[in-house]
Amino acid sequence: MDNRYYDRVIGEMQPFFDEHGFAVQDDGSFKNDTKSVKIQYDEQRQMYTLSAADIADGNIGDYSEINAWLFDDSQNAKDAVSVGVDFVGSLRKNMGIKIKRTSTGNDIELPSVSKGGSITITGFTKKMLDFFPALKEDYKNHIAVYGNFLYLNFFGEYLVPQIKAVLSSGNKKQIKKLYDLLDDLYVKGDRDTVNTIVALLCAAAYKDENLNKTVCEMLDSDKHFLSSYVNFMPMLTKSKKLYSALIK
Numbered sequence: 001m002d003n004r005y006y007d008r009v010i011g012e013m014q015p016f017f018d019e020h021g022f023a024v025q026d027d028g029s030f031k032n033d034t035k036s037v038k039i040q041y042d043e044q045r046q047m048y049t050l051s052a053a054d055i056a057d058g059n060i061g062d063y064s065e066i067n068a069w070l071f072d073d074s075q076n077a078k079d080a081v082s083v084g085v086d087f088v089g090s091l092r093k094n095m096g097i098k099i100k101r102t103s104t105g106n107d108i109e110l111p112s113v114s115k116g117g118s119i120t121i122t123g124f125t126k127k128m129l130d131f132f133p134a135l136k137e138d139y140k141n142h143i144a145v146y147g148n149f150l151y152l153n154f155f156g157e158y159l160v161p162q163i164k165a166v167l168s169s170g171n172k173k174q175i176k177k178l179y180d181l182l183d184d185l186y187v188k189g190d191r192d193t194v195n196t197i198v199a200l201l202c203a204a205a206y207k208d209e210n211l212n213k214t215v216c217e218m219l220d221s222d223k224h225f226l227s228s229y230v231n232f233m234p235m236l237t238k239s240k241k242l243y244s245a246l247i248k
Contacts, residue, residue, distance in 0.1 A: 008080035156203065168211060
């Protein structure tokens with residue numbers, strides 16, 4: 001693919017660069033007094049990459065790749081903005097910059113379920129945070145760092161491990177409780193939510209025969225749900241965007 005979305009990635013990162021004194025260099029890198037940063041598109045890997053090097057006494061050290069985002073022809077300008085958002089988060093961590101929560105009371109609002117209509121990703125997230133309350137603080141930190149909700153990345157980093165833990169626990173009561181919630185959301189969810197639920201279960205059981213068996217047994221009472229899961233599992237690796245976000 002061509003590199004037509006590079007400007008979108010940089011455009012999303014520009015406020016961060018401006019705030020921390022980065023200036024673009026002749027080779028396309030960005031540099032301030034202590035750090036040099038390169039954002040490139042790797043055609044062979046079909047990835048945007050973020051590399052950084054420390055600067056000491058005016059000398060630039062070795063670059064190391066600190067983030068990479070799969071990006072092929074199936075993705076668009078909106079995805080490019082997400083790349084920029086994620087890269088800024090990685091740079092903050094690399095530079096040890098902590099972002100302060102700015103909302104009233106030093107709090108970030110948790111998602112809520114809208115009344116009427118199908119369950120959206122926001123409503124699904126609310127239900128998952130209620131089921132796994134330990135993730136509420138992770139959600140707030142995620143919003144504080146990225147400024148918006150990169151839900152696939154958040155689910156891959158935090159929710160998939162929680163789902164795996166429940167499925168592998170052997171606690172039939174807890175597994176049933178998780179199933180009842182997911183099945184209800186599967187029935188009431190909009191298209192994105194339904195697809196996300198199926199993808200999360202596939203990610204949780206990916207390359208694990210025991211967990212796959214547990215999921216199939218859990219879904220056995222809802223043949224449509226089970227069929228969606230079974231049919232999507234082979235497709236998970238074909239969706240580079242989902243695979244990169246959900247398989248850690």
